[in-house]
Amino acid sequence: MRYYLRKLAFYLVALWAALTLNFVIPRLMPGNPVDILLAKLQLRGGSVDPAARRSFELLLGGGGDESVVSQYLSYLGNVFRGDLGVSVSAFPAPVSQVIADSLPWTVVLVGIATLLSFLVGIALGALVGWKRGTWLDALVPATTVLSAVPYFWLALILVAVFASALGWFPLLGGYDVVLSPGWDAEFLSSAIYHGTLPALTIVVSSIGGWLLGMRNMMVSAASEDYVLTAQAKGLRDSRIMIRYATRNAVLPSVAGVAISLGFVVSGSIITEQVFSYPGIGSKLLQAVQNNDYALMQGIFLVITVAVLGANLVVDLLYALIDPRTRVTG
Structure with a gap:
């Protein structure tokens, strides 16, 4: 129990540090980001009332008569209420609504693709x-070459071959524009159809890293004393591989997948851009292009929370998989 409490306390402190940095960094920017945002809102026909200006000042600084401590406390209160300001690039939508609309697309696409590449890579690597030393080792160089290929280059190749030349998949978008988003079968099938090629890009690009890492750990685990002892007892080869070697060899990969799952929220920005996929990566790029500080700040905050949450969950699961960490951790 002490181990879990220490881990939880560590991540709560890390979350507080991330929120504090998110508060401080905009206030270190040259000029007044609030005035820049409000000027862009006026150019887009938005009416700027004192309440809107006050909200942006709490998020980004640059004005107000309150002390920094008072602004900080007000900022924390707004964040915990989900008030992240108004997006300039998607005016008049609030930042929280923009993130809520785009986040599920990225989580489903990149999350499933990451888990799929992890599971397939680990299974192939263990085998x-x-x-x-068998012919299966010939698979390793081919997969490592694919893992070195940039996302955007592979995405463009897949678009050129399977979407443009063969016409098997759509060129862009997350679903058929004639459909209304919902949980009906027609929309879901359209979303799966449009997401297949982007997901395939992520799986093909990342599977080689998992395979190579797991393969090397399995080679090391196969020479350990506990594996030799199990073989001397006459246990089945498949049982030794799964119950003994794989269970221990997979531990470093479990730690690695925590970071990968955490960065699922940030998405594969270039991949989403190539396919014009409506994920949070595209929204982040749109925010940068439009100097949408409130949206950038909100997305960075969500990414930070996702990375911390994923690492916390995997740390807790790691302690269940390997009880030794509860003693040494």
């Missing part, structure tokens, strides 16, 4: 590492 190749257990049967090292």
Whole structure:
């Protein structure tokens, strides 16, 4: 129990530090970001009332008669209420609504693709590492070459071949524009159809790293004393591979997947841009292009919370998989 409480306390402190940095960084920017935002709102036909200006001052600084401490406390209160300001690039929508609309697209697309590449890579890596020196080892160089290919280059190749030349998949978008988003079968099938090619890009690009890492750990685990002892007892080869070697060899990969799952929220910005996919990566790029500080700040905050949450969950699961960490951690 002490181990879990220490971990929880550590991540709560990390969350507080992330919120504090999110408060401080905009206030270190040259000029007045609030005036820049409000000027852009007026150019887009938005009416700027004192309440809107006050909200932006709490988020970004640059005005007001209150002390920094008072602004900080008000900022924390707004964040915990979900008030992240108004998006300039999607005016008059609030930042929280923009994030809520785009986040599910990225979580489903990149999350499923990341888990799929992890599971397939780990399974293939365990098999190749257990049967090292066989023809299966010839798979490793091919997959490592694919993992070195940039996302955007592979995405463009897949678009050119499977979407443009063969016409098997749509060129862009997250669903058929004639449909209204909902949970009906027609919309879901359209979303899956449009998301297949972007997901395939992520899986093909990342599977090689998981395979190579797991293969090397399996080679090391296969020579450990506990594996040799299990073989001497006459246990089935498949049981030794799964219950003994794989269970220990997968531990470093479990730690690695925490970071990958955390960054699912940030999405693959270039991949989403190539496919014009309506994920949060595209919204972040749109916010940068439009100097939408409130939206950038909100997305960075969500990414930080996602990374911390994913690492916390994996740390807790890691302690269940390997009880030794509860003693040494």
